[in-house]
Amino acid sequence: MKIHIIGIGLIGGSFALGIRSAFPDVEIVGTDASETNLEQAKQLSLIVNSAEIEDVKSADVVIVAVPVNVATEVVKKVLDHISDYTLVFDAGSTKAQLCEEIADHPKRRNFLAAHPIAGTEFSGPGAAIPNLFSNKTNIICEVEKTAFKLQEKGLEIFQKLGMRIRYMDPQSHDRHIAYVSHLSHISSFMLGKTVLEKEKNERDIFDLAGSGFASTVRLAKSSPAMWSPIFQQNKKNVLETLNEYIHNLSEFKKLIENDDFQEVYREMERTNHITSILNGIN
Amino acid sequence: MKIHIIGIGLIGGSFALGIRSAFPDVEIVGTDASETNLEQAKQLSLIVNSAEIEDVKSADVVIVAVPVNVATEVVKKVLDHISDYTLVFDAGSTKAQLCEEIADHPKRRNFLAAHPIAGTEFSGPGAAIPNLFSNKTNIICEVEKTAFKLQEKGLEIFQKLGMRIRYMDPQSHDRHIAYVSHLSHISSFMLGKTVLEKEKNERDIFDLAGSGFASTVRLAKSSPAMWSPIFQQNKKNVLETLNEYIHNLSEFKKLIENDDFQEVYREMERTNHITSILNGIN
Numbered sequence: 001m002k003i004h005i006i007g008i009g010l011i012g013g014s015f016a017l018g019i020r021s022a023f024p025d026v027e028i029v030g031t032d033a034s035e036t037n038l039e040q041a042k043q044l045s046l047i048v049n050s051a052e053i054e055d056v057k058s059a060d061v062v063i064v065a066v067p068v069n070v071a072t073e074v075v076k077k078v079l080d081h082i083s084d085y086t087l088v089f090d091a092g093s094t095k096a097q098l099c100e101e102i103a104d105h106p107k108r109r110n111f112l113a114a115h116p117i118a119g120t121e122f123s124g125p126g127a128a129i130p131n132l133f134s135n136k137t138n139i140i141c142e143v144e145k146t147a148f149k150l151q152e153k154g155l156e157i158f159q160k161l162g163m164r165i166r167y168m169d170p171q172s173h174d175r176h177i178a179y180v181s182h183l184s185h186i187s188s189f190m191l192g193k194t195v196l197e198k199e200k201n202e203r204d205i206f207d208l209a210g211s212g213f214a215s216t217v218r219l220a221k222s223s224p225a226m227w228s229p230i231f232q233q234n235k236k237n238v239l240e241t242l243n244e245y246i247h248n249l250s251e252f253k254k255l256i257e258n259d260d261f262q263e264v265y266r267e268m269e270r271t272n273h274i275t276s277i278l279n280g281i282n
Numbered sequence: 283m284k285i286h287i288i289g290i291g292l293i294g295g296s297f298a299l300g301i302r303s304a305f306p307d308v309e310i311v312g313t314d315a316s317e318t319n320l321e322q323a324k325q326l327s328l329i330v331n332s333a334e335i336e337d338v339k340s341a342d343v344v345i346v347a348v349p350v351n352v353a354t355e356v357v358k359k360v361l362d363h364i365s366d367y368t369l370v371f372d373a374g375s376t377k378a379q380l381c382e383e384i385a386d387h388p389k390r391r392n393f394l395a396a397h398p399i400a401g402t403e404f405s406g407p408g409a410a411i412p413n414l415f416s417n418k419t420n421i422i423c424e425v426e427k428t429a430f431k432l433q434e435k436g437l438e439i440f441q442k443l444g445m446r447i448r449y450m451d452p453q454s455h456d457r458h459i460a461y462v463s464h465l466s467h468i469s470s471f472m473l474g475k476t477v478l479e480k481e482k483n484e485r486d487i488f489d490l491a492g493s494g495f496a497s498t499v500r501l502a503k504s505s506p507a508m509w510s511p512i513f514q515q516n517k518k519n520v521l522e523t524l525n526e527y528i529h530n531l532s533e534f535k536k537l538i539e540n541d542d543f544q545e546v547y548r549e550m551e552r553t554n555h556i557t558s559i560l561n562g563i564n
Contacts, residue, residue, distance in 0.1 A: 117492040137490055166489065179477045180491040184498040187473050190530045192556040193549065194523065195461045197530075206559045207448060208419055209462040210399040214560055215497050216466040221557045224550035232543045241476065242535045246528055248472045248479075253524045261514045267475065268506035274474040275503045277488045278496055 004051060004059035006031045006074055008041040010119060011091050012065035013128025015161075016046040021130060022160035029055065033066075041125040056081050056088075061153065064090040069229030072101045079107040087150040089114045093177060094233040095141045095170035112154045113141040115173065116163060117181070121221040134162035139177075141170045178237035183245060185219045185227055186238070192220035286333060286341035288313045288356055290323040292401060293373050294347035295410025297443075298328040303412060304442035311337065315348075323407040338363050338370075343435065346372040351511030354383045361389040369432040371396045375459060376515040377423045377452035394436045395423040397455065398445060399463070403503040416444035421459075423452045460519035465527060467501045467509055468520070474502035 001023055005012045008030040016028050030047035032038045038050045056062045056078050064074050071092045078088050079102065089112040092098060099113050118136040120127060138158050143151060158165060168176075195217070199206065231238050255264050283305055287294045290312040298310050312329035314320045320332045338344045338360050346356050353374045360370050361384065371394040374380060381395050400418040402409060420440050425433060440447060450458075477499070481488065513520050537546050 117490055119492065119494065121494075136492070139490060176481070176490055179480050180488065180495045183476065184473065184495045186531070186534060187469050188498050189550050189553050190527060190534055191466065191469050192553045193530050194465065194527045196553065196556055196559075198461050198523075198526070199458070206462065208399055208421060208458055209560070210401065210418070212401070212403075212501050213462045213466045215500050216470050217556060217560065218497050219494050220550075220553050221560075222550070222554075224547045224554065227550060228543050228547040231538055231546060232541070235538060235541075239535060239538060241480075242531065242538075244480070245472060245476045246531050246535070248475050249468070249524065249528050249531070252468060252472055253521060253528070256513055256517055256521060256524075259514070259517075261510050264513060265506045265510040268471050268502075268504070268509060271471050271474040271478065271502050272504075272506065274478055274499060277478075278491070278499070278503075 001026045001060045002058060003028045003061045003063065004031070004056050005029070005047065005063045005065065006053065006056075006078065007064065007066035008032045008037055008046055008125055009065065010123050010127040010129075010132075011116070012063060013041060013044070013046045013125045014118070014130070014132035015063050015065065015091075016041075017128055017130040018133055018161045019157065022157075029059075031055075037125050044125055044128070046125055046128060053077055054081050056086065057083055059086055061157070062086060062088040064088065064092075067226050067229050068092045068094050068098070068233050072098050075102055075111065076105060079105050079110060082107060082110055084110070086110055087112060087153045089154055091116055093181065093230045095139075095173045097233050099142055099170040108145055109147040110150060112143070112146045112151065113170065114154070114158075115139040115141075115177070121218055123223040123226065131162075133158075136163055137166055138163040139166050139168050139173055141168055141173055143167050174234050175237050178234055178241045182230060182234060182238050183241040185222060186231075186242060187245065188217055188219035189222075192217045283308045283342045284340060285310045285343045285345065286313070286338050287311070287329065287345045287347065288335065288338075288360065289346065289348035290314045290319055290328055290407055291347065292405050292409040292411075292414075293398070294345060295323060295326070295328045295407045296400070296412070296414035297345050297347065297373075298323075299410055299412040300415055300443045301439065304439075311341075313337075319407050326407055326410070328407055328410060335359055336363050338368065339365055341368055343439070344368060344370040346370065346374075349508050349511050350374040350376045350380070350515050354380050357384055357393065358387060361387050361392060364389060364392055366392070368392055369394060369435045371436055373398055375463065375512045377421075377455045379515050381424055381452040390427055391429040392432060394425070394428045394433065395452065396436070396440075397421040397423075397459070398440075403500055405505040405508065413444070415440075418445055419448055420445040421448050421450050421455055423450055423455055425449050456516050457519050460516055460523045464512060464516060464520050465523040467504060468513075468524060469527065470499055470501035471504075474499045 029049045029051040041047045116138045118132050310329050311331045311333040323329045398420045400414050
């Protein structure tokens, strides 16, 4: 099997490591906008060789793991060049715009729209992890638009990497992911900003921060190049989550202002209930 | 050495485990408002016996680890009953009100105001951990008001538990801790609330949540009985942090509304800088 990975960073590189471990005979080549990334990917043995996008015609599977603002263009270009038997899947955090823009491509049936819910706050080939996808959810959109044989090929890879599959339409995906992923990143970035602004002249104050602060602000280390296009493509849903989040914070603030600490207590108690729901997430 | 711990939950219980490991000959007794907690603390060998508050007169060290709304009253009562040679320290997340209210107590010099920056989102004796305080910061306020010999006794315990000490006045403590701890808890609780409200009829949507969401919402599992009084006692500072946080979120929202994704990118890039600052925190 020959795999061609386009975008050989945290996600693309982790696919390389996971797939080579599950399919020992695989040959993996890579394309990346950054020469430095390509060199590093070769040194780390994520890929055996660099390749041009046009080389996808000799691949069995093409994985597109680039920021969502260039994903559509890359997927189209890949579909223009592949053979009839090549599976192409992506890994982006937004799905509606991509699915819409490639809907009429003559090779639409070669494409599987995927979103593995996996990642860390780090980026680049050096951040790739062998078991990143193990026990993670992979959301697949519009599965019925992919040729049956190619669905099977994709599912075989996902299952060997240990992923569980959820099927969803692109609009629902984008709406729900805005809540359980995109909003977390904004809350974390703005928490980081608020504390940095306050404490900019007192760097050693961060000495006082504990694991709780580190946990809530962890996502503020994430890559702007990846996240800014996500907020752009999912603008409508992200704004909705932000409105509701700001509203809830303002209401909580009012309770404190009015010394209604009984209701502050109840608000937190009701939210504690999230513990049982989250038990399945590591 | 005889230690009397009042409030034998996550913090009190972890002190018990850490101190017994560092001082093998120690005898530890405990007081708790909950009979269930006391029984569990005995079963877990955190304490050898339960005791009344009045029994503090026979203790060498008294540790007060109760929610901050009752801490002042408990510390006063303890100081009323101790010997001249007993050290009393607390572990609360607010310091200004406590320090002010006990300022004129005849046994003020027996008290050391402490705040170990350590904890988890869990509570109760079952949540106690042997090395909770290892490599953590302990903030000590108004150290000059504690008798020198008793300062030494406290420092010996903190050092044997592996803590680093920072000295600070109570007002600065409360102001800085509002940023690096209290605000994180509110941002996390309200994030949990926002997602729960949206997804209440679609429980399996949480299946889609990844480690990023789990990390930012972790503190929403925290105890309302502990946190509601903290927000009450630190009302002024907490409201200030909330105002700034809500302001920053609203400004970020405006950038998205106005399609200014270049500035969205820059905002995140500037905040990325928090990575280097946080490197010291686990």
